[in-house]
Amino acid sequence: MSMFCYQCQETAGNKGCAGAKGACGKPDLVSNLQDAAIHALKGLAWVNVRATQAGACDREAAMLVNDVLFATLTNVNFDPGYFADKIHRAVALRERIKATLGNKLGGDLPEAATWDGQGSVDDLAKKGYEAGVLSYKDEDVRTLRYLVIYGLKGIAAYVHHAAALGYVDEEVLLLVQRALAATLDESLTTDQLTDWVFQVGHAGVKVMALLDKANTEQFGHPEITQVRLAPGTAPGILLSGHDLADLRDILDQTKGTGVDVYTHGEMLPAHAYPFFKQYDNFRGNYGSSWWHQPEDFEKFNGAVLMTSNCLVPPRDSYKDRLFTTGVVGFPGVAHVADRAAGKQKDFSAVIARAKQCQAPVKLADGTLTIGFARNQVLALADKVIAAVKGGAIKRFVVMAGCDGRHKSRQYFTDFAQALPQDAVILTAGCAKYRYNGLDLGDIGGIPRVLDAGQCNDSYSLVMIALALKDAFGLKDVNQLPLSFDIAWYEQKAALILLSLLALGVRNIHLGPTLPAFVSPNVLKILVDKFNIQPTTTVELDLPLVMAGK
Numbered sequence: 001m002s003m004f005c006y007q008c009q010e011t012a013g014n015k016g017c018a019g020a021k022g023a024c025g026k027p028d029l030v031s032n033l034q035d036a037a038i039h040a041l042k043g044l045a046w047v048n049v050r051a052t053q054a055g056a057c058d059r060e061a062a063m064l065v066n067d068v069l070f071a072t073l074t075n076v077n078f079d080p081g082y083f084a085d086k087i088h089r090a091v092a093l094r095e096r097i098k099a100t101l102g103n104k105l106g107g108d109l110p111e112a113a114t115w116d117g118q119g120s121v122d123d124l125a126k127k128g129y130e131a132g133v134l135s136y137k138d139e140d141v142r143t144l145r146y147l148v149i150y151g152l153k154g155i156a157a158y159v160h161h162a163a164a165l166g167y168v169d170e171e172v173l174l175l176v177q178r179a180l181a182a183t184l185d186e187s188l189t190t191d192q193l194t195d196w197v198f199q200v201g202h203a204g205v206k207v208m209a210l211l212d213k214a215n216t217e218q219f220g221h222p223e224i225t226q227v228r229l230a231p232g233t234a235p236g237i238l239l240s241g242h243d244l245a246d247l248r249d250i251l252d253q254t255k256g257t258g259v260d261v262y263t264h265g266e267m268l269p270a271h272a273y274p275f276f277k278q279y280d281n282f283r284g285n286y287g288s289s290w291w292h293q294p295e296d297f298e299k300f301n302g303a304v305l306m307t308s309n310c311l312v313p314p315r316d317s318y319k320d321r322l323f324t325t326g327v328v329g330f331p332g333v334a335h336v337a338d339r340a341a342g343k344q345k346d347f348s349a350v351i352a353r354a355k356q357c358q359a360p361v362k363l364a365d366g367t368l369t370i371g372f373a374r375n376q377v378l379a380l381a382d383k384v385i386a387a388v389k390g391g392a393i394k395r396f397v398v399m400a401g402c403d404g405r406h407k408s409r410q411y412f413t414d415f416a417q418a419l420p421q422d423a424v425i426l427t428a429g430c431a432k433y434r435y436n437g438l439d440l441g442d443i444g445g446i447p448r449v450l451d452a453g454q455c456n457d458s459y460s461l462v463m464i465a466l467a468l469k470d471a472f473g474l475k476d477v478n479q480l481p482l483s484f485d486i487a488w489y490e491q492k493a494a495l496i497l498l499s500l501l502a503l504g505v506r507n508i509h510l511g512p513t514l515p516a517f518v519s520p521n522v523l524k525i526l527v528d529k530f531n532i533q534p535t536t537t538v539e540l541d542l543p544l545v546m547a548g549k
Helices: 028-053 059-071 081-102 121-131 137-163 169-184 190-219 244-254 266-274 274-278 289-301 347-353 375-379 382-388 409-419 430-434 455-472 491-501 521-529 540-547
Strands: 225-228 236-240 260-263 282-285 303-306 320-323 334-335 365-372 394-397 423-427 447-450 482-485 508-511
Touching: 028 059, 028 081, 028 121, 028 169, 028 289, 059 081, 059 137, 059 169, 081 121, 121 244, 137 169, 137 244, 137 491, 137 521, 169 190, 169 382, 190 236, 190 244, 190 274, 190 347, 190 455, 190 491, 225 303, 225 320, 236 244, 236 266, 236 289, 236 347, 244 266, 244 508, 260 521, 266 365, 282 382, 303 347, 303 409, 320 347, 320 508, 334 347, 375 382, 375 455, 382 455, 394 540, 409 430, 409 482, 409 508, 409 540, 455 491, 482 491, 482 540, 491 508, 508 540
Parallel strands: 236 260, 236 303, 260 282, 303 320, 320 334, 394 423, 394 482, 423 447, 482 508
Antiparallel strands: 225 365
């Protein structure tokens, strides 16, 4: 069997992963099953949109579409059994809705709405390859359809995390299904497909606002916090991923057990929420960004829980103390079941495993300063505005997004170091690990690296920019002394880019490579309309960024 996937920044040759395995480590079987699952979801979404129009939306189907989309995001689920099961479930739900609709469904159903989803796992995988990326021969149409699909994968991640806290936006759920169903419509023009791309971008802003609301209403607004990097002497549990509901549950269940809890990767921002400061055993942060997992998890010694992306195929040396939960999965790795309604997840197996382990190996000393989400920065608004008007701050540079393995990402470390002393970095996502340990100083007490949090907290950066626009009496956010030099890796970053474009942000520098899934013609449209530019070298890009070009 073979595969084709080009959804992440590290795709082979910046063209596409083909052959037996992708750059992320997923085998061709899993890649093709993911494509088959998306095909089944398109059919389910198409039918459920029509059910909604008839006043009979199936909520279970809507959530299945969302969660399985999330599972196909890079480095989330590597388990072929998971996708085979979800394909069968999607087909069963689709047929149930059809039976409910009867003659209200109408004729001329797309093939995705009639595919029976039967056969062996290999049969399903073959279907996925046939219905996947390469099934679209027109490169521009393919680009626009997959900009929609990859944006929807980003939305699905944020919907999932908000729903775990009890926050759901039915309009977003419907938009996800309508947009997915639209990718089946062969009559759509490129202009109509482009409109869908921007609808997905606007929905991205909306869902990030929803998740922000869920997090802040449940856990309080992030505040400036010093996070310890040196581990303690007790056994520990390390949480990686993004899910704050899982962190809450595990902290509750480890109280008084003698087990410390640590964050890894994008869980670092959790320390800034006031709610989590009540837990004496919430020890600190351990390790770095997602791609350092093999070394970090091995040296941690204790139990490790992946709450969401980004999972790296584990080494045997720690596989027996690794756990997954939610939509994350890997063959041979223990999985913690979803929470029942109104209850916590049961993390007793994770805690029991941690108690059998040694304390973490020390990787670092000192602290990291985090917690500069929108409320905290806007509390300093008068000070910030005075610094800008007085000339102490000449430019804000948004250096948000993802980290990754490519050596070319050293660019972002070098860029941060090369920025003049009158520039402030606004960051969110795991790209910050490239420079958040640097001693870049402050400007009149304002740190030169303001860390807003996780990738979804890019919403905070947008709110800060809009508030500054109003404070300076400007009509357009592009008139601010604000530039974007963004690192991307996966589909949540793609969604954030679409959200920024939907808000009209221009002059974005994007790297370390431009997406392989964007055709030259579509790229030209983005360049002409928004002046999106690839990162090149620090020497060439720095003057442009500082000039807002």
